Amino acid sequence: MAKVKGDIIVDIEKCKGCEVCIDACPTHTIAMSEQVNGKGYHFMQNVHDACTGCTNCAIVCPDGVITVYRIKV
Amino acid sequence: MGKELRLMKGNEAFAEAVIRDGADGYFGYPITPQSEVMEYLMVEKPYEKTGMVVLQAESEVAAINMLYGGAGCGKKVLTSSSSPGMSLMQEGISYLAGSELPCIIMDAMRGGPGLGTIQPGQADYFQVTKGGGHGDYRLIVLAPASVQEMYDFVEISFDLAFKYRNPVIVLTDGAIGQMMEKVYIGEQKVRLTEEEIKEKYPWATLGKTPDRERNIITSLDLDPYRHERHNIKLQKKYKEIEKNEVRYEEINCDDADYIIVAYGTSARISQKSMDIAREKGIKVGIFRPISLWPFPKKALRQLSERVKGILAVEMSAGQMVEDIRMHAVESTPVEHYGRMGGVIPTPNEIVDVIENTFVKS
Amino acid sequence: MSDTITKEQIFKPENIVYKKTDLMTDNVLSYCPGCGHGTAHRILMEVIDEMGLQSKTIGIAPVGCSVLAYEFMNVDMQQAAHGRAPALATAIKRLLPDKTVFSYQGDGDLAAIGTAETIHACNRGENFTVIFVNNGIYGMTGGQMAPTTLEGMKSSTSPYGRDPQSMGHPLKMTELVAQLPGTYYVTRQAVHTPAAVRKAKKAIRKAIELQQQKVGMTFVEVVSNCNSGWKMTPVDSNKWMVENMFPFYPLGDIKVDGKLVKEV
Known part of the structure; x- marks a missing residue:
């Protein structure tokens, strides 16, 4: 069975920390950071390795701050 | 002056001039004493002759905002109304002036205030020359005194409107609109193509092409300093008009x-x-x-x-x-x-x- | 094995499966965190992008939270007076029938001050697309009651909840326009989950495709949240929306191919 591995790049400075993406992630890969960005928002980040590149987080992100990558392994 | 001679009402002469000058769109709402303008256009079917759009709007408010949309695309658009309708249009006129959009608004004045009367009046002078809507803006206002001028001022008004990117008011009244006189009619002009509009009016919203940034038609700027600069630019334009366009x-x-x-x-x-x-x-x-x-x-x-x-x-x-x-x-x-x-x-x-x-x- | 894959291997342009469309500018959206406007903007621009319509599209921004939509959408745009977007769009589409024209309006703009323009543009069967974002409140001015505010819902001008006896009933504009002969496709969508966003995007795509065929008005409502106005976190406001807005504003197609597919 072909497996996929995904990853994301977040435009941290544009993230407003709304957390809408967190619920949308089926593998619970993302979480809010303890730190804040220049605007004072906690931003979302990858916390472990389970990303499948499903794009859910990016699709639901109101600010379009997430770029999703995926490769077959 | 054209060669063809006709006996016409002021309102009809105005409507004929609109077609002959190659206008792109008329958007209006019936109100006495100028309803003949739209009636004449609907009878003449300019949409078959020149492709000009004639649309009866649901209100004067809608009509003036249709002008905004059309003018924003660099189209030659106009409306006509009478005093109570002009009052309704003031918001839209302020937006047109703020966004620097060219158009003609013909006002066949009648007695007011309020619903007033349908007989002629000249009590919209303050409204059109001093700014009936909000903000610091000016309108070019031309007042015809004959049926011939009702005809001739259409071309002059469109030229001024596009020269300065500003609304132009043709301020008339029921008497001039209804009276019949002989009128010399000009040649039929050809409407501008989309390519010609793009060339002449690069600000027009006709779709963003790769060779330019997107065009935005707006009167809004939330930065007060930038917005003040916009106002100063408008005032400069008005000074220029005061210098050049006195008649x-x-x-x-x-x-x-x-x-x-x-x-x-x-x-x-x-x-x-x-x-x-x-x-x-x-x-x-x-x-x-x-x-x-x-x-x-x-x-x-x-x-x-x-x-x-x-x-x-x-x-x-x-x-x-x-x-x-x-x-x-x-x-x-x-x-x-x-x-x-x-x-x-x-x-x-x-x-x-x-x-x-x-x-x- | 996946643990052997490095970041360098995965972060290559050819591996991108989702990125913001270039038809959204790089300006930071002026919306509150979690607001559905951003998503609605983005899927609309994705559709225009995917259909290759940028050079033929003219959009109308309303008055309200999305008044600055032209800062974010990389297409030619005009900003309309409050409620008048359908009048602008009418003239543009009549004068330029081969362009793709949309108005993007909120519920205060479309369902209150612009009711006449909305209904008459729909009734004339104007060939443009309305994107109607309904969050049941006036967001821009600070959370006042809108025509769409639910019964009992609190806002700054209905601080004890909307009382229909004195404040009137919430208005279902989308069901209303669906009954007009000039509308061809009328649907209600949402953008709070990935599945909802995918469906909403399909609906917008359908609307824009139908517009090319000049069959009449295409009208897409997007029920959205207003966490600032509703005074909830974005996640809570989405839950509240599902529990309270959707029962009154049910999602799904209302009119397809010019025929009602739902009782209204």
């Missing part, structure tokens, strides 16, 4: 002791008054502002220096007279004679006023 007519002013200042219907009636007065040996001349804004202040001031009295004749309680008083020399008395509520003054009434106010005193 007026002087009739028998060279030897005149007294001057009647009047526009539109009042100016026509005043010509008869002038004839009667001259027969009586009173040397009366007429100064007819054609551009009400920019007001012909310099010409009026020069004239005021050499006459004994000025009478403003308006079908209002006295609106233009304020501009006359502002610009005439202080030593020359300025009086006002007006009828209101749709009443048109008679030539003899005006002569009586001149005799009683100036000659006998």
Whole structure:
């Protein structure tokens, strides 16, 4: 069975920390950071390795701050 | 001036001129005394002849905003209405001026305030020359006094509107709209193609192509300093218009002791008054502002220096007279004679006023 | 094995499966965190992008939270007076029938001050697309009651909840326009979950495709949240929306191919 591995790049400075993406992630890969960005928002980040590149987080992100990558392994 | 001669109503001449000048769209709402404009256009079917759009809107509010949309695309668009409809359009006119969009708005004035009457009036002068909507803006205002001018001012108005990216008001009234006179009709002009519009008006929203940034038509800027700069730019433009676009007519002013200042219907009636007065040996001349804004202040001031009295004749309680008083020399008395509520003054009434106010005193 | 894959291997342009469309500018959206406007903007621009319509599209921004939509959408745009977007769009589409024209309006703009323009543009069957974002409140001015505010819902001008006896009933504009002969496709969508966003995007795509066929008005409502106005976190406001807005504003197609597919 072909497996996929995904990853994301977040435009941290544009993230407003709304957390809408967190619920949308089926593998619970993302979480809010303890730190804040220049605007004072906690931003979302990858916390472990389970990303499948499903794009859910990016699709639901109101600010379009997430770029999703995926490769077959 | 065109070669073809026709007998037409003022409103019809205006509508014919719109088609002949190659307008792209008319958007209007019926209101007396100018409904013939849209009726004429619907009968003539310019959409078959030139491709011009004619649409009856659901309100004057919608009509003026249709102008905004069309003008934002660089199209030659216009509407026509009457005083109560003009009041409804003020918001849209302010937006048009703020966004610097060209268009023609014809106002066939009737007596007010409120629903007023359907008879002619001239009480929209303040509204159109001083800004009936919000914000610091100016409208070019032309006042025809004949059916021929109803025709001719369409082309002039579109030219001015696009030259300065500003709305132009053709300020007329029910009398000029309804009366019939002979009119010379011009040649049919071809409407601009989309490519020609792109070339001439690069600001128009016709779809963002790779060779340019997106075009935005807006009157909004939340940065006060930037918005102030926009206002300063507008004011500069208005100064330019004041310098270049003053229009007026002087009739028998060279030897005149007294001057009647009047526009539109009042100016026509005043010509008869002038004839009667001259027969009586009173040397009366007429100064007819054609551009009400920019007001012909310099010409009026020069004239005021050499006459004994000025009478403003308006079908209002006295609106233009304020501009006359502002610009005439202080030593020359300025009086006002007006009828209101749709009443048109008679030539003899005006002569009586001149005799009683100036000659006998 | 996945643990052997490095970041360098995965972060290559050819591996991108989702990125913001170039038809959204790089300006930071002026919307509150979690607001559905951003998503609605983005899927609309994705559709225009995917259909290759940028050079033929003219959009109308309303008055309200999305008044600055033209800062974010990289297409030619005009900003309309409050409620008048359908009048602008009408003229643009009539004068330029081969362009793709949309108005993007909120519920205050479309369902209150612009009711007449909305209904008459729909009734004339104007060939443009309305994107109607309904969050049941006036967001821009600070959370006042809108025509769409639910019964009992609190806002700054209905602080004890909307009382229909004195404040009138919430207005279902989408059901209303669906009944007009000039509308061809009328649907209600949402953008709070990935599945909802995918469906909403399909609906917008359908609307824009139908517009090319000049079959009449295409009208897409997007029920959205207003966490600032509703005074909730974005996640809570989405839950509240599902529990309270959707029962009154049910999602799904209302009119397809010019025929009602739902009782209204």
